[in-house]
Amino acid sequence: AQKITQTQPGMFVQEKEAVTLDCTYDTSDQSYGLFWYKQPSSGEMIFLIYQGSYDEQNATEGRYSLNFQKARKSANLVISASQLGDSAMYFCAMREEYSSASKIIFGSGTRLSIRP
Amino acid sequence: SAVISQKPSRDICQRGTSLTIQCQVDSQVTMMFWYRQQPGQSLTLIATANQGSEATYESGFVIDKFPISRPNLTFSTLTVSNMSPEDSSIYLCSVGDRLHYEQYFGPGTRLTVT
Numbered sequence: 001a002q003k004i005t006q007t008q009p010g011m012f013v014q015e016k017e018a019v020t021l022d023c024t025y026d027t028s029d030q031s032y033g034l035f036w037y038k039q040p041s042s043g044e045m046i047f048l049i050y051q052g053s054y055d056e057q058n059a060t061e062g063r064y065s066l067n068f069q070k071a072r073k074s075a076n077l078v079i080s081a082s083q084l085g086d087s088a089m090y091f092c093a094m095r096e097e098y099s100s101a102s103k104i105i106f107g108s109g110t111r112l113s114i115r116p
Numbered sequence: 117s118a119v120i121s122q123k124p125s126r127d128i129c130q131r132g133t134s135l136t137i138q139c140q141v142d143s144q145v146t147m148m149f150w151y152r153q154q155p156g157q158s159l160t161l162i163a164t165a166n167q168g169s170e171a172t173y174e175s176g177f178v179i180d181k182f183p184i185s186r187p188n189l190t191f192s193t194l195t196v197s198n199m200s201p202e203d204s205s206i207y208l209c210s211v212g213d214r215l216h217y218e219q220y221f222g223p224g225t226r227l228t229v230t
Contacts (some may be wrong), residue, residue: 033217043206045159045221052217091158095219100214101147101166105220106159 002027003075004094004107013082020067021077021110023092027052034075035093035104036066038086047061051075079112087114118143118211119192120222128228129199136195137225138210144189148212150182153224159208199229 003026013019025034036048051059051066059066066077079086092107119142129135139148150162162182163171171184185193196203206224 011136035219037221043153043224043226045208045210047218047220050217093219103149103161103164104210105161108158 001104002029002032002094002096004092004105006092006107006110008110009108010111010113012115014115015084016081018078018080019082019086021079021090021092021112023075023107024076024077025073025092025094027073027094027096029096031097033067034068034096035095036064036075036077037091037093037106039089039091041079041088048078048090063091070099082114084114084116087112117218118145118220119189120209120211120220122207122209122222122225125223126224126226126228128230131200131229134195134197135199135227136193137207137209137227138223139192139194141190141211145211146189147212148186148192149212150184150192150194151208151210151221153208155204162194162207174199196227199227201229203227204229 005024018047034051038046049059049061049066051062051068063080065078089109091109093103093104095102121140123138131164136150148165153159161174162177163173165171165184167186167189183195208224209222212219
């Protein structure tokens with residue numbers, strides 16, 4: 001069965017510093033996708049970045065990058081030059097198979113707080 | 117990208133009553149997913165709704181408690197039946213993009229049961 005583990009319940013980071021949010025996963029599938037979502041206090045789920053299991057390059061989206069280490073089954077999110085608006089809950093998630101018809105499961109989340 | 121709306125955005129309900137949450141998507145999608153997020157917790161999948169067939173429920177969730185309808189490719193409802201305070205959560209619907217990998221979420225319905 002697939003599983004997502006986020007070991008950091010909360011993190012404090014100084015504004016403008018880079019931050020790494022940890023995520024490890026477990027799956028027996030060869031084809032899968034990994035996601036990161038941001039959830040501010042408003043409750044909406046904001047898609048940040050996606051990495052496919054066959055993608056050789058690490059995904060990047062603006063200040064977000066995903067450090068994908070397939071052999072170690074880790075998919076850490078790196079936020080460069082953090083901003084106050086980055087304060088939120090961050091969820092790592094996985095979908096087995098590439099199909100958008102497949103369900104996504106979520107990790108427990110990391111609450112990131114940016115200090116001015 | 118898909119635009120998803122949910123109604124109601126929030127509600128306060130008495131225990132023992134039922135609430136139906138609506139999810140509308142601006143494009144046709146094969147699968148719609150319903151998630152629950154209890155206070156301070158992560159998202160848990162309740163069920164997957166495929167148009168024209170019975171919803172598939174995850175372990176711990178049953179149709180009698182969370183009946184789902186999926187009458188067409190752009191709409192679904194989730195009913196929370198015989199509510200108790202433990203049902204107080206955010207309920208989110210989600211859809212996958214048919215052509216790409218993205219998974220989109222609606223704004224959620226904040227339910228409080230008193």
